[in-house]
Amino acid sequence: MIGLSHFLALSAILFGCGAATILTKRNAIGILMGVELILNAANVNLVAFNLYNWAGEAVAQGAAPAVDGLMFAMFIIVLAAAEAAIALAIFLNFYNHFSTIDIERARMLRG
Amino acid sequence: MNELFVNLIIFLPLLGAVGCLLPRDNPALSRMIAMVTAVVVLLINVALAWSFYGEAGGTSYLPSGGESVVRYVTDLVWIESVNIHYLVGVDGLSMPLLLLTSILNVLIIAAGWNVEKHTKAFMSLYLVLMFGMYGVFLALDFFLFYVFFEVSLLPMYFLIGIWGGPRKEYAAIKFFIYTLVGSICLLMVMLGFYFLVPDVATGAAAAGGKPSFNMIALAADEGVQQAFNHGGQFWTYAKWFFILLFISFAIKVPAVPFHTWLPDAHVEAPTPISMILAGVLLKMGGYALMRISYPIFPDAAKWAWFGVAIVGVVSIVYGAFCAMAQTDWKKLVAYSSVSHMGYVILGLAVLTEAGRNGAYFQMIGHGISSAMMFFLVGVVYERAHHRDLNRFGGLWNTMPAYTGLAAVGFFAGLGLPLLCGFPGEVLSLMGTFGAIEWIENAPSWVPFSGAGSSATVITLGVFAASGVILTAGYILWMFQRVYMGPARPEYTYSGRDMVNGREYFVMAVLALFAIILGVWPAVVLDMISNTFNAIYAPFSSLASAAGF
Amino acid sequence: MTPENLLVLATALPAIGFAIVILLGARVANEKVWSWFTVGMVGGSLVCSVIAYVNFMAGSGEPVSIAWNWLQIGVNADGSGRYLQIGPYVDKMTVLLFAMVTIISTLVHIYSIGYMEGDSRKTRFMAYMQLFxxxxxxxxxxxxxxxxxxxxxxxxxxxxxxxxxxxxxxxPQLACKKAFVMNRIGDMGFAVGMGILFFKCGGDLVLRSAESGPGIFGTIMDRLAIDPLNAGADNWWLTLAGIGLFMGAMGKSAQFPLQTWLPDAMEGPTPVSSIVHSATMVAAGVYLTARIFPLLTPAAHLFVATIGLITLIMAALIACVQTDIKKVLAYSTLSQLGYMVLALGAGSYTYAMFHLVTHAFFKCCLFQCAGSVIHAAHHEQEMTKYGGLLRKMPITAACFAVCTLAIAGASIPYTEMALSGYYSKDGIIAATVNYGDALAAHGMDWGKVFYWGPTIIAYVTAFYMTRAFVLTFLGKPRDRHLHDHAHEVNWTMWFPQVVLASFAVFIGWSFFKVGANIHETAPEMAQPFDPEHDLAHGFHFVHAALLHGFGWMISIGLGFALYVNGLSIASKIAAIPGIAQIHWWLYNKMGFDGLYDIIAVNLGKALSSILGAFDRYVVDGAVNGAAWIGRELGFLVGGFDYQYVDGTVRGSGRAALRLGSILHRTQAGNIRMYVLILFVAVFTGLAIATPFALGWVWFGLPSH
Amino acid sequence: MLLAQQSQTLEPVAPWLFYLFAGVAVLGALGVVLSQQIVRMAVFLLFTLGSVAFLYFFLEAEFLAAIQLIVYVGGTLILIIFGVMLTSKNPFVRLTVPVPQRLLGWGIGLALALMTGFLGVKYVASQGAAAHDSPSLIADAPHDSQSLIVGVQGAEHYGVADLGRNLLGKYALPLELAGVLLLVVMIGAAYIAKGRHADFEEGGAQP
Structure with missing residues (x-):
């Protein structure tokens, strides 16, 4: 039977993959993909917890089922989209400047 | 009066350190201030020892009102909320080390008389170091002890890092980080005390419900002992604390495998600093084991005897082998310290009276002999400007009087009878064999208890005894390479380069002490016997049960 | 004064002399004054010892055992201390050996005055002799x-x-180091044996009962009720302790397999060889074994006897082919020490000590004669260059001849007329008969080897000593230049020789006195062993006379025949195939030096360099962990950052720099580095938090 | 409760459906990690995001699933593909990282996955299986009905209406903020991507 732990495990794997992606890509867009993976992992967690824990607790207290997990997930999706747009804009600018998308070159800000 | 003396011993060096900094552009005056401070502290120490052994009985200061061997106690509340006291006093465990420290301080300031670089700062830092060392030997409160332990660390860092050799920064940082790791272990134990002690000790009048860091009281209190022996079926708090403390102090001693800061620190440090490092700072580790680990955690000590003994034996043999491999003269002497301090660990580990006495004597004897050996190296290094053993030769012909004193120093290191290196070694060894008695009859949670104990202990003893061969090997090989052979012009010194009176003074005093301690070891052993009897009471039943 | 006080004084005098000479040194007086001063000090010792001898022998003969506290090992319940003790023990053997050592030492001091003439450090030499x-x-x-x-x-x-x-x-540099280190190998065994007895005897290291306690013998035999001669398997520790202590003796007496230092020690000045490495110090091992004799179990006895047998055979064979006169004497010493050790193993306490005394005189004399020859021959030690020195150095030659006869065991068959060596060696061989029988009685038939070995070697002894004498003093001079310059030595050198030679002759005649004295002091345990009464008489006059009484003549005759014309005949024999290889093997001391060089020295050096490197690279490397791992992480992360990679050149010397550069690199604008740190931080935080979150944490308030 | 009766027919489907989509998601994610070509990575990401959307269905969040498909798969991913095309002369160009660094990255990723997964599983175990290993909404239902797949039918339980009420009630302010944010993003992205005019004119050769 599929339980909460299965979703948590899936989310953990996605999170790990996202982290690994960020650490092993030189292409800035690849890193962006890693970020998306991590955000998705978080979303899976939120939605799963919402179903398994929070909704029922609210019902048990006589209220309507809670949907806070879903709300958070929704905002995350929105913010992810916004973040992707900004990031891609930055990458385009970066590309215009360096003719490459290799983040190894992005060290102008170093101290 | 004596209480005042005790506090003066701690704070006079601090005063001197400030005094050293005051005169402007006058290194000579700084030297004089340092020397005067050291001499005054030495005199105070002698006076203290005089009255300590002149009168019988001790002032009881334990909260429970019990008997104690500690005297001249100053007890002020320092941090009330956690019941930390400024608690200092003298007993037989600290007295000989205080005397050793104060004698060496005078000699080392004499040895550092020719430090020209930032003389003021050197002397001042050295006096701060003195402050820390005396504090460590006098503190009876665990927190206070920790503070002084740290205080002695910082000046050392600068003394190595500023006045050292070519790789001084590396050596200083290594020394610092190493010792800091030890301090962290110490800190963890202190936190443990903080959490554990009040809970149970409320009933025992130890500290009126507050945590106590009073090391003497902790060792004597039944309730505290019970508290430490909880925490798990096997891994009691006492065992954890013992291990953490052992790591902390083994770094200081240093025992294999925590020793690698020592060769670097010694090689890079200037001669006087090497002397104080080997002569006193290493002894702080052994002293702390004797003062804290063993009295407060007797059961854990019995449980750990084999592990600790192995560390000791490995230090002896391994240090000797490493010393044999060195071509840097100072490094050889540094590794010989590792080997010699192994006897201290071994002597303590086996929990016999002879072993303990041997360990203590070895600390004093090694304090003299190692300081002397480093000075002997320093005298040549100042003239030859290198320490490569393979390039020396013929010093016996060109510097005969110096070589005569060197023979005393190095043969003391070799453990020759009637010199200071011998009694400690032989007592530690005998104590090791004596341990068979109690281990045979020990409960089963003591490693190797029961019938198999003889073979185990004898094997340990054989390995420890094999150290005498290796020691002879590396000391004599070094002696051959440096002092024997035909005279060489490059090591022939005349005029101002000849060994001067100041250097002869330092060597002669050390040689004198090496001979006195070797011929008349009772001078130290008599001082400590009553104290050992009192603070190692938990172990004395071991020996007497076996008919010793 | 009581004997024990006299003996303590006799011991202290040379120490005082040493301290005075070393501290005052050449500035106060010249070497001649100091030399005679040291002779005076040791002469004072001699006087004290002789008085003590006479007093003691005239007295009741009761042993005196005194123990003084020296090293405190603990405190009793009543507050009194427990100590490791030292102190004098005086019995007939003590006074006898005191007399022997001081006589020899005085004579060698006098001899040294002549021998060390002109050496720039003569004063220091005399001081060392005092210390010794x-x-x-x-x-x-x-x-x-x-x-x-x-x-x-x-x-x-x-x-x-x-x-x-x-x-x-x-x-000399190498020889002195080797001597000390090999002695220390034995001392390690000594320490172990001492440690075992220490714990078995309740922290007591005194041998005989003194006021303070029963002593080791008393404890073992009375309190523990162990009879070492019938010690069972439970008492394996006693065997171990005995063998351990005997290891000390093996080192000092240069017994197999620690024998190699003694021939090398001949690098020292000859007076040193004559006292330290023949008469006294090397005999100390025998003395020690005799002192602990009652502790030896049968297994330990067998061990001791075997070591002695191997040594005496091996050394005698090697001595037959050496051409350096001091080496011959050194191997002869080894062989004789082997006899003594064998005697102890075989249970003959009396004859071992008796041989120690007789051997001390004639061997010291032999070395002094050799020293005189070397002195006269301008420090040429090869016998191949000698020959025909009899006329040039008649006194020395006569002394040498007397002592050669003594060591060969010369006697007139079927009478008791003999030189000193005969009595002692004959007694040893008689004892081995007993021992061989005892072993055979326990099913060890090969035990007879303990009898045949020394018997045959007694012939060999006479042979190689004759060889040395003939090659040195007889025949034609083989080196004209050397021969021309040779001369009889001055009186400070020949006088001691003559005295010693006369001792070598007469000390045996008073055997019944000396031997009986030793016998009386023999521990009760040793007496059953001694063959004197039942066995020796019958044996001497029949069996032994045939074997030994004529034996010395045969061997000496053979030696004359072979070597009277130099090495010409011998070298032909040595060239025969088969014998040539054996000769080569023996000439190279059976290859022990090479073997030890390979096994012990090289292994030790290799081990030390391996451990040194291990310490430097492995232990220290692990310890440099923080810096090292940090550097590697930095290397991985900032792989392209050659600027910094170049900065982190290998070699731990820059680790400190690296620490800084790593910290710097974290601020180097490398995005992935930031992310890496972030993730590592997350992981670490989780790892730290987990035990708390899951309630695993051990460190907290006690639950009660 | 309400949904209990209908659930039994669908129940057997649940585990393998979950494993199917979860497997695709994981494989896709691994593909993103291991692939070195940016276009392939994008395709793998597509699979992952799509599968996650399906999993949202199982979790009774079908509206979220739809958003996931529309915004992510339809929007963000296309945006990314555009980015790839715009910033690369050759979309299949490899910008590789040295192997040691890659191993280190994978190691850290693996460690994090293990750690978080372990924590999650331990958390569930510590809360007690009965209470939390089944959807809390139907915790009171008979045991055999406690299947995951029932959630698919749970639209009437919390559906779009609940979300809407919350968006305009409890989460009204965040909603407004998100709207402002999107506006800011739109303007900002346009401005940044456009770059400075001077740059464009000087580097006219650049695409």
Whole structure:
């Protein structure tokens, strides 16, 4: 039977993959993909917890089922989209400047 | 009066350190201030020892009102909320080390008389170091002890890092980080005390419900002992604390495998600093084991005897082998310290009276002999400007009087009878064999208890005894390479380069002490016997049960 | 004064002499004054010892055992201390050996005045001799194992200083170091044996009962009720302790397999060889074994006897082919020490000690004669260059001849007319008969080898000593230049020789006195062994006379025949195939030096360099962990950052720099580095938090 | 409760459906990690995001699933593909990282996955299986009905209406903020991507 732990495990794997992606890509867009993976992992967690824990607790207290997990997930999706747009804009600018998308070159800000 | 003396011993060096900094552009005056401070502290120490052994009985200061061997106690509340006291006093465990420290301080300031670089700062830092060392030997409160332990660390860092050799920064940082790791272990134990002690000790009048860091009281209190022996079926708090403390102090001693800061620190440090490092700072580790680990955690000590003994034996043999491999003269002497301090660990580990006495004597004897050996190296290094053993030769012909004193120093290191290196070694060894008695009859949670104990202990003893061969090997090989052979012009010194009176003074005093301690070891052993009897009471039943 | 006070004074005098000479040195007086001063000090010792001897022999003969507290090992319940003790023990053997050591030491001091003439460090030499005499007397006086051990080490160091006296040369440098280190191998066994007895006897290291306690013998035999001769398997520790202590003796007496240092020790000045490495110090091992004799179990006895047998055979064979006169004498010494050790193993306490005394005189004399020859021959030691010195050095030659006869065991068959060596060696061989029978009775038929070995070697002894005498003093001069310059030595050198030679003749005649004295002091345990009464008489006159009475003549005749014309005949024999290889093998001392070089020395050096490197690279490397791992992480992360990679050149010397550069690199604008740190931080935080979150944490308030 | 009766027919489907989509998601994610070509990575990401959307269905969040498909798969991913095309002369160009660094990255990723997964599983175990290993909404239902797949039918339980009420009630302010944010993003992205005019004119050769 599929339980909460299965979703948590899936989310953990996605999170790990996202982290690994960020650490092993030189292409800035690849890193962006890693970020998306991590955000998705978080979303899976939120939605799963919402179903398994929070909704029922609210019902048990006589209220309507809670949907806070879903709300958070929704905002995350929105913010992810916004973040992707900004990031891609930055990458385009970066590309215009360096003719490459290799983040190894992005060290102008170093101290 | 004596209480005042005790506090003066701690704070006079601090005063001197400030005094050293005051005169402007006058290194000579700084030297004089340092020397005067050291001499005054030495005199105070002698006076203290005089009255300590002149009168019988001790002032009881334990909260429970019990008997104690500690005297001249100053007890002020320092941090009330956690019941930390400024608690200092003298007993037989600290007295000989205080005397050793104060004698060496005078000699080392004499040895550092020719430090020209930032003389003021050197002397001042050295006096701060003195402050820390005396504090460590006098503190009876665990927190206070920790503070002084740290205080002695910082000046050392600068003394190595500023006045050292070519790789001084590396050596200083290594020394610092190493010792800091030890301090962290110490800190963890202190936190443990903080959490554990009040809970149970409320009933025992130890500290009126507050945590106590009073090391003497902790060792004597039944309730505290019970508290430490909880925490798990096997891994009691006492065992954890013992291990953490052992790591902390083994770094200081240093025992294999925590020793690698020592060769670097010694090689890079200037001669006087090497002397104080080997002569006193290493002894702080052994002293702390004797003062804290063993009295407060007797059961854990019995449980750990084999592990600790192995560390000791490995230090002896391994240090000797490493010393044999060195071509840097100072490094050889540094590794010989590792080997010699192994006897201290071994002597303590086996929990016999002879072993303990041997360990203590070895600390004093090694304090003299190692300081002397480093000075002997320093005298040549100042003239030859290198320490490569393979390039020396013929010093016996060109510097005969110096070589005569060197023979005393190095043969003391070799453990020759009637010199200071011998009694400690032989007592530690005998104590090791004596341990068979109690281990045979020990409960089963003591490693190797029961019938198999003889073979185990004898094997340990054989390995420890094999150290005498290796020691002879590396000391004599070094002696051959440096002092024997035909005279060489490059090591022939005349005029101002000849060994001067100041250097002869330092060597002669050390040689004198090496001979006195070797011929008349009772001078130290008599001082400590009553104290050992009192603070190692938990172990004395071991020996007497076996008919010793 | 009581004998024990006299003997303590006799021991202290040379120590005082040493301190005065070393501290005041050449500035106060010249070497001639100091030389005679040292002779005076040791002469004072001699006087004290002789008085003590006479007093003691005239007195009741009761042993005196005194123990003084020296090293505190703990405190009793009543507050009194427990100590490791040292102190004098005086019995007939002590006074006898004191007399022997001081006589020899005085004579060697006088001899040294002549021999060391002109050496720039003569004063220091005399001081070392004083130190040695002090240490040796300390051993003889010792009542406790600890005292024996202390002076054991001190004779070791004085031997070190004396062998290495001419330290400018490479030979003495190496020889003195080798001597001390090989002695220390034995001392390790000594320490272990001492430790075992320490714990078995309740922290007591005194051998005989004194006021303070029963002593080791008393404890073992009375309190533990162990009879060492019938010790069962439960008492394996006693065997181990006995063998351990005997290992100390093996080192000092240069028994197989620790024998190689003694021939090398001949690099020292000849007076040193004559006292330290023949008469006294090397005999200290025998003395020690005799002192602990009652502790030896049958297994230990067998061990001791076997070692002695191997040594005496091996050394005698090697001595037959050596051409350096001091080497011949050194191997002869080894062989004779083997006899003594074998005697102890075979249970003949009396004859071992008797042989020790007789051997000390004739071997010391032989070395002095050799020293005189070497002195006369401008430090040429090869016998192949000698020959025909009889006319040039008649006194020396006569002394040498007498002592050769003594060591060969010359006697007139079927009478009791003999030189000293005969009595003692004959007694040893008689004892081995007994021992061989005893072994055979226990099913060890090969035990007879303990009898046949020394018997045959007795012939060989006579042969090689004759060879040395003939090659040196008889025949035609083989080196004209050397022969022309040779001359009889001055009186300070020949006088001691003559005295010693006369001792070599007469000390045996008074055998019944000396031997009986030793016999009386033999521990009760030893007496059943002694063959004197039942066996020896019958044996002497029939069996032994046939074997030994004529044996010395045969061997000496053979030696004359072979060597009277130099080495011409011998070299032909040595060239025969088969014999040539054996000759080569023996000439190279059976290859032990090479073997030890390979096994012990090289292995030790290799081990030390491996461990040194291990310490430097592995232990230290692990310890540099933080810096090292940090550097590697930095290397991985900032892989392209050659600027910094170049900065992090290998070699731990820059680790400090690296620490800084790593910290710097974290701020180097490398995005992935930031992310890496972030993730590592997350992971670490989780890892730390987990035990708390899951309630695993051990560290908290106690639950009660 | 309400949904209990209908659930039994679908129940057997649940585990393998979950494993199917979860497997695709994981494989896709691994593909993103291991692939070195940016276009392939994008395709793998597509699979992952799509599968996650399906999993949202199982979790009774079908509206979220739809958003996931529309915004992510339809929007963000296309945006990314555009980015790839715009910033690369050759979309299949490899910008590789040295192997040691890659191993280190994978190691850290693996460690994090293990750690978080372990924590999650331990958390569930510590809360007690009965209470939390089944959807809380139907915790009171008979045991055999406690299947995951029932959630698919749970639209009437919390559906779009609940979300809407919350968006305009409890989460009204965040909603407004998100709207402002999107506006800011739109303007900002346009401005940044456009770059400075001077740059464009000087580097006219650049695409």
């Amino acid at each position: 005499t002090f240490s040796m007397l300390g051993i003889v006086l010792g009542n406790s194992l600890l005292q024996l051990y202390i002076f054991w080490e001190l004779v070791g160091i004085s031997s070190y200083l004396l062998i290495g006296f001419w330290y400018e040369k490479r030979g």
